[in-house]
């Protein structure tokens with residue numbers, strides 16, 4: 001019984017000041033060490049005895065992880081950047097608007113004040129709100145470990161249900177979101193049993209870039225809550241890439257997205273309802289993203 005109790009005891013909450021101290025603590029505190037960002041997932045999991053960390057290493061005092069900046073062709077979002085910061089940032093009012101829309105639906109203001117985008121990714125829930133948008137935008141993630149950093153497409157980060165490409169000794173330091181030079185629009189739509197404080201029955205993120213002739217030069221579609229992982233609907237994207245979109249091609253893309261989904265029955269909805277909703281939500285997200293891209297194309301021609 002004592003051993004059992006000890007296994008459940010949290011011994012240390014470390015607050016490193018920089019990345020090298022963070023990595024050092026991560027590797028020296030030993031097994032049962034977990035990273036703590038906002039704690040909105042981890043705190044709940046600890047209270048429910050789903051995880052039993054002996055040591056927590058907090059990210060919040062590492063200044064570098066708070067970076068949020070536009071470099072030449074990408075926005076870099078550090079691991080300590082919260083949903084609320086994204087909502088308030090002017091960087092997410094143009095082509096990257098969908099990320100703001102997704103962040104704005106996460107829990108309550110209190111959840112968003114401390115919860116981070118990177119925590120949303122690393123928790124790897126297939127029902128999370130920001131991954132479909134970040135997948136649609138072609139985001140990449142940077143992982144730092146004792147041997148250095150590696151960057152991989154977010155689509156390769158989610159491996160299987162709640163399993164990611166993150167190694168035990170690694171930390172995700174940032175997510176990079178490309179900003180297209182072409183007129184671009186994005187959108188996020190979420191269907192839930194109610195509007196706030198509820199994970200989705202299905203959600204879709206879309207991003208569309210247009211050439212001067214109105215043809216789609218780049219497209220991304222991400223799906224949430226309808227497969228074991230947040231997934232990119234590549235067949236649906238292929239229906240539209242290089243074309244001037246019509247009602248028929250948008251419908252074909254929506255059909256391809258629902259065909260690619262692998263939903264399950266649960267207490268929120270049946271698999272068949274989810275599949276039908278992927279169709280509806282994909283069309284809705286694509287139409288919104290397309291309208292926004294078309295507006296941006298109009299502005300770029302003025």
Ligand SMILES: Cc1cc2nc3c(=O)[nH]c(=O)nc-3n(C[C@H](O)[C@H](O)[C@H](O)COP(=O)(O)OP(=O)(O)OC[C@H]3O[C@@H](n4cnc5c(N)ncnc54)[C@H](O)[C@@H]3O)c2cc1C
Nearest residue numbers: 037038039040041042106107115116119120122128129172
């Ligand atoms: C009331 C409530 C409502 C919610 N509603 C929603 C919702 O509508 N939509 C939604 O998507 N989510 C929702 N959530 C879930 C949660 O708020 C989000 O997933 C949030 O983004 C998690 O971020 P965090 O910073 O709190 O992560 P934490 O809880 O600190 O960490 C989550 C996991 O990621 C790991 N981790 C964190 N940062 C890193 C890193 N840099 N590198 C490696 N691993 C890391 C942690 O070790 C932990 O395993 C809700 C939660 C609550 C409590």
